[in-house]
Amino acid sequence: MKTEDQRYLARAVELSREHMDEGAGGPFGAVIVRDGQVLAEGWNQVTSANDPTAHAEVTAIRRACQEVGDFSLEGATLYTSCEPCPMCLASAYWARVSRIVFANTRKDAADIGFDDSLIYDEIPKPIPERILPMDHLPSLEAKAVFDAWADKDDKVRY
Numbered sequence: 001m002k003t004e005d006q007r008y009l010a011r012a013v014e015l016s017r018e019h020m021d022e023g024a025g026g027p028f029g030a031v032i033v034r035d036g037q038v039l040a041e042g043w044n045q046v047t048s049a050n051d052p053t054a055h056a057e058v059t060a061i062r063r064a065c066q067e068v069g070d071f072s073l074e075g076a077t078l079y080t081s082c083e084p085c086p087m088c089l090a091s092a093y094w095a096r097v098s099r100i101v102f103a104n105t106r107k108d109a110a111d112i113g114f115d116d117s118l119i120y121d122e123i124p125k126p127i128p129e130r131i132l133p134m135d136h137l138p139s140l141e142a143k144a145v146f147d148a149w150a151d152k153d154d155k156v157r158y
């Protein structure tokens with residue numbers, strides 16, 4: 001008999017195949033579950049939505065948050081057909097997802113042409129050694145906004 005984890009992961013894989021076949025985007029699917037309840041499903045929609053951020057995991061996180069009316073998914077598990085890329089992993093941290101279960105690895109993704117591994121390799125590099133140029137232009141105005149946030153007494157922290 002399949003475990004709960006295997007069942008939800010199998011659903012994520014099923015979504016990846018269905019929506020790849022229909023032409024929604026890359027072969028990635030995700031399911032978010034909390035307390036035995038499916039909060040949301042997602043699949044890659046990058047090419048059909050012209051949205052490079054519409055990875056399966058981000059899509060599922062957005063839908064799950066809308067579903068529960070909260071920006072936190074604490075206590076939830078993200079099931080994904082592939083190890084999350086850095087964007088999706090960061091999104092999972094920001095969403096306070098409590099656990100991730102995945103099937104294909106980032107190496108598997110790299111082998112079929114997805115850049116997840118390249119981005120993981122970029123992040124630890126010093127900025128000047130990265131492919132994407134970044135220029136630091138300090139701004140007093142930008143800092144002043146941060147100071148105002150630090151002093152703001154009605155802010156909603158996340």
Ligand SMILES: Nc1ccnc(=O)[nH]1
Nearest residue numbers: 028044055056084085
């Ligand atoms: N892990 C992933 C890589 C690329 N696209 C996705 O939707 N998911």
